[in-house]
Structures are given as C-alpha cells and as structure tokens.
Amino acid sequence: MSKSTSTKKILMIAAEDSSCLxxxxxxxxxxxxxxxxxxxxVGSRKMESLGFECLGHSEDLAVMGAQEIIKxxxxxxxxxxxxxxxxxxxxxxxxxxxxxxxxNLKMAKKLNxxxxxxxxxxxxxxxxxxxxxxxxxxxxxDKMIVIFPFEKxxxxxxxxxxxxxxxxxxxEMSPKFSDPEYINQCRSRYGIQKDExxxxxxxxxxxxxxxxxxxxxxxxxxxxxxxxxxxxxxxFVAPGxxxxxxxxxxxxxxxxxxxxxxxxxEMISLADxxxxxxxxxxxxxxLLKKPMxxxxxxxxxxxxxxxxxxxxxxxIGIVNLIFDKLVSVELIQGNANVDRLTLEMDKIxxxxxxxxxxxDELSKLKNMLGHSGVTEKVANCxxxxx
Numbered sequence: 176m177s178k179s180t181s182t183k184k185i186l187m188i189a190a191e192d193s194s195c196l197x198x199x200x201x202x203x204x205x206x207x208x209x210x211x212x213x214x215x216x217v218g219s220r221k222m223e224s225l226g227f228e229c230l231g232h233s234e235d236l237a238v239m240g241a242q243e244i245i246k247x248x249x250x251x252x253x254x255x256x257x258x259x260x261x262x263x264x265x266x267x268x269x270x271x272x273x274x275x276x277x278x279n280l281k282m283a284k285k286l287n288x289x290x291x292x293x294x295x296x297x298x299x300x301x302x303x304x305x306x307x308x309x310x311x312x313x314x315x316x317d318k319m320i321v322i323f324p325f326e327k328x329x330x331x332x333x334x335x336x337x338x339x340x341x342x343x344x345x346x347e348m349s350p351k352f353s354d355p356e357y358i359n360q361c362r363s364r365y366g367i368q369k370d371e372x373x374x375x376x377x378x379x380x381x382x383x384x385x386x387x388x389x390x391x392x393x394x395x396x397x398x399x400x401x402x403x404x405x406x407x408x409x410x411f412v413a414p415g416x417x418x419x420x421x422x423x424x425x426x427x428x429x430x431x432x433x434x435x436x437x438x439x440x441e442m443i444s445l446a447d448x449x450x451x452x453x454x455x456x457x458x459x460x461x462l463l464k465k466p467m468x469x470x471x472x473x474x475x476x477x478x479x480x481x482x483x484x485x486x487x488x489x490x491i492g493i494v495n496l497i498f499d500k501l502v503s504v505e506l507i508q509g510n511a512n513v514d515r516l517t518l519e520m521d522k523i524x525x526x527x528x529x530x531x532x533x534x535d536e537l538s539k540l541k542n543m544l545g546h547s548g549v550t551e552k553v554a555n556c557x558x559x560x561x
Contacts, residue, residue, distance in 0.1 A: 181211055183561050186262060186270040186291075187227070188217040188282065190236040192380040192415045193455035194273035194297055195219035197343045200550040201271075201557070202227060210558075215267075216258060219415065230257050234415045236278070251278065259285050266291060269560045272316075273297045276308065283315035292560050296320045296553055298337070309333050320556055323497065324543065340552040341545020344458055348547070352444040352463055362445050365409070365433050372524060373407045374399060375446035375465075377456055380413035385424055387472045388452050391513060393428050395450060398517040399524065400430045406524075409445060412436035413456070448524045450516065453491045453505065461494040461503070461540050466523035466533040469495075469505040470516060497543055502536045 189198040195218055202225040205212050215228035217236060223229050231254030255278065262270075262285075269292045272279035276299035283293050298321045299308060312319055312335060319337040321327055327339040351357045359369055367373055374396055378388035389410075396408040410432055412421045418436050425432065435442050439459045443449065449460050449467040460467045469492040490496050492505045504519045506512075522529045 183210075183212050183269075184265065184267040185212055185214045185557070186216045186258065186267040186286075187214050187273070188258075188271070188275060188279055189219070189222070189273040190217055190231075190233045190275040190278065191273070191455070192219075192233070192413055193344075194275065195222060195233050196347075196414065197297065197550070197553075198222055198227075198271075198273055199225060200343065200346065201554055204550050204554050215261070217254065221414075230254060230261060236275075255282065258282065262286060262289060262291060268292070269294060269557060271296055271557055274299060280308065280311050280315065283311070287315045292317050294318045294320065294557055294560055296557075297322060298326055306333075309335055318556060318560065320553055322549070324545070325497070325499075338556060339545075340556075341547075341549045342458070343549040343553070344455075344462065345541070345544055345547045346550050347438075347440055347459075348462060348541075349440070352440045358444050361441070365407075365435070365445070367407050367433075367445070371405050371407050372403065372447045373409055373445055374520065374524065375443065375449045375451075376408065376410045377413075377449060377451040377460075378410075379452035379454060380415055380456070382416070382420075384452050385416070385421070387474075388470065389424055390426055391470075391472070391511065391516065392450050393426065393430075393432075394513045395516045395520055396432075397428060397430050398513065399520060402521065402525070407431075407433060409433040409435055409442075411439075411442045414439070448520060448530075450520055453493075453507075455493065457503070458493045461537050462544075464534050464537040464540075466530050466537075467503045468516060468519045468523065469503050470511040471505075471507045472511050473508065494537070494540065497540065498536065502533060 187198055189195045198218055199221055202222060215230060217231040217233060218227050218229055219233045235250050270286050272295045274297040286293060293316050295316045298319055321337045321339050322342045327337060330337045376392040376396060378385050378392055400406050408430055412418055418434055421434060439456060443459050443463050443465060446465050449465050451457050451460055451467050451469055453469050453471040457469055471491060492503055494502055506515055
C-alpha cells in the first residue's frame with residue numbers, strides 16, 4: 176500500500192480472532208485490487224504482515240468479563256487514547272469496527288465529534304443483551320453491516336436500517352474439507368488410521384477461556400478413551416495462540432494428545448466429534464457437519480452479570496441461535512461438569528442414531544447463511560463511504 180497524495184486512510188479495530196480473520200480478508204482484497212489504502216488500528220500479527228499498522232494487538236485486548244477487563248485496563252485505556260490522538264492528528268477517511276462493542280462504541284462517539292465516518296462490520300450481539308446500544312448505533316454509526324439473516328429482521332423492528340451481506344465464514348470454505356480422500360490424507364499425517372475416531376477439543380481463543388475449559392475437556396477425553404482405546408484426542412490451537420503456550424497449559428494426563436495449529440476448517444475437518452467452547456469457532460464446526468457439544472464456564476461474578484443481562488435468548492451456541500432450536504447440546508457453568516460432558520460426548524461419538532440426527536440438521540446450515548463473496552460485498556460498502 177504505497178503512499179501518495181491520494182492515499183485513503185482507514186482506521187480498523189478488530190480484537191477477536193474471528194474478527195481479525197475477516198479483517199485480514201479485507202486487507203488481502205484491497206492488496207489484490209492494488210488500492211492505495213493506509214490501514215491502522217487494532218489487529219493481529221497476521222494483519223501486520225499484510226501492511227496493517229498496529230497501534231494495539233488483538234491478543235492483548237480480547238478479554239471478557241469484569242475481572243479480566245479490570246486486569247487489562249491499563250493496556251486497553253492506553254490503546255484507546257493512542258488511537259484517538261492518532262485520529263485527531265491524522266484524520267482517517269473512514270473507521271471500520273468489527274464486533275468488540277464496549278471499546279468500539281466509545282471510539283465511535285469520539286470519532287463522531289471529529290466528523291469521521293463509521294462502518295460497523297460484524298454487529299454486536301444486541302439481540303442477546305444491551306438492546307439500548309441500538310440508540311448509540313443510530314447516533315454514531317453511519318452504516319451497520321450484519322452477517323446473520325435474523326439480524327436484519329431484528330434491527331427492522333427497532334427502526335434501524337442495516338445491510339445484510341451473509342456470513343464471511345462461507346468465503347473460508349472449500350470442497351476439500353468435505354472430501355473423504357483429502358481428510359484421510361490429512362489424518363494420516365498425524366498418525367490417525369481410517370478406522371480410528373477423533374475427538375477434537377476446542378477450549379476457546381482467549382487465555383482466560385483456556386484456564387477454565389482445558390482441564391475439564393481433557394478429563395472428558397480421558398473418560399472417553401477408557402471406553403475406546405483406539406480413540407484419538409486432538410487439541411486445536413486457536414489462531415491468536417501458540418502451540419508453545421498451549422503445551423504449557425496441559426496438565427499431566429494419561430492419554431496421548433495430538434496438538435494441532437492450522438486454519439480452522441483444516442483442523443476441524445479431521446474430527447469425528449467436537450467438544451467446543453461457545454464462540455464463533457462452533458459455526459465452523461457446524462458448517463463441516465461435525466457433531467458437537469458446546470460448553471462454557473465463566474467466573475462466578477461474570478456469570479451472575481450475564482444471567483441478569485441475557486434474559487431474552489434461549490441458547491448460547493451460534494448454531495442453535497441460527498436454527499432457533501437445540502441442534503447441539505450446550506452446557507454452561509455447573510452443568511458443564513466432567514460427568515455430564517462425558518455422557519453427551521459419548522452419545523455423539525458412539526450412538527449412531529444421535530450422531531446422525533445432528534449431522535442431518537447441520538447439513539441445512541450452509542444454505543441459511545447466504546452466499547460466498549461476502550468480503551467483496553463488505554469491501555464495496557466501505558469503499559462507497561470513501
């Protein structure tokens with residue numbers, strides 16, 4: 176992205192793993208078109224490799240819950256003030272926000288005073304909680320881009336016009352991830368035989384999630400291995416984490432463990448069943464039609480606040496929310512214990528009828544999420560603002 180008098184400046188803030196992935200795709204798209212854009216803000220190391228100027232790293236800011244926010248407050252505050260100062264001195268042509276509402280809405284308010292246009296891509300989950308934020312969207316966001324079909328209807332009820340583009344995860348899919356021959360080739364690289372089943376553990380993308388979920392998931396895997404000695408256990412490393420970090424978090428266990436870090440679809444294609452922390456990654460699991468159990472454990476204070484705020488939604492799993500019914504079992508807090516999780520994972524691994532019912536339901540998911548080409552649609556929306 177060369178510098179010239181015609182260079183367009185874009186502030187982009189992406190603090191979650193999934194948001195960073197979709198931001199990376201935008202950067203790649205603009206590079207391919209050879210557009211003269213200078214993009215800076217909050218993002219990932221991979222975004223930096225694409226010419227993004229990072230004023231704050233996503234792995235330092237992606238925290239959830241009151242206690243975690245307090246712990247990281249100095250870093251969050253410094254990043255916020257650095258960005259505001261940069262925008263005052265070097266006014267961007269447009270600001271692009273991806274999810275991360277607490278930070279981004281405060282930033283939008285600041286930028287509004289500076290007369291900077293704003294685009295929100297990956298709408299915050301206001302349909303689940305904090306519906307009062309819709310008033311802030313109307314006041315401070317010039318264009319809202321949504322990715323779930325039900326979001327357009329939700330916002331329409333609140334008299335807020337948004338643009339539905341479909342889900343960007345569809346751009347990440349390839350037919351090879353459902354090709355048995357390709358999958359077997361990939362599995363063989365990790366010593367997995369055709370007649371062996373693989374349970375995948377996905378404890379989350381945040382370090383705080385790893386601390387709460389990993390030990391529980393490994394104990395579930397140990398229980399399942401007692402039933403089937405040929406069962407393979409794979410631990411997937413989220414994009415924002417390293418294999419070394421994950422290795423250091425693994426307690427002493429009695430089962431062999433395959434530690435894998437790769438593109439999400441590449442990893443998930445290897446699995447026969449998945450035990451996953453609730454989050455965007457479960458959408459990848461669903462699109463590949465892998466039976467799963469969704470879990471989530473929060474610190475007690477965070478759980479208390481969440482329970483008080485989230486009263487209008489029935490489910491925490493994205494796939495269940497899209498279907499508006501329980502397709503994949505989800506267990507949270509005290510229910511996400513080793514015995515209950517083992518029981519539910521046992522069903523989707525070894526009960527062919529239960530397993531097939533979930534696969535049949537998940538087969539409908541792709542058609543519910545729109546069509547591919549989402550990155551280009553979003554890029555066009557942003558370019559129109561310029």
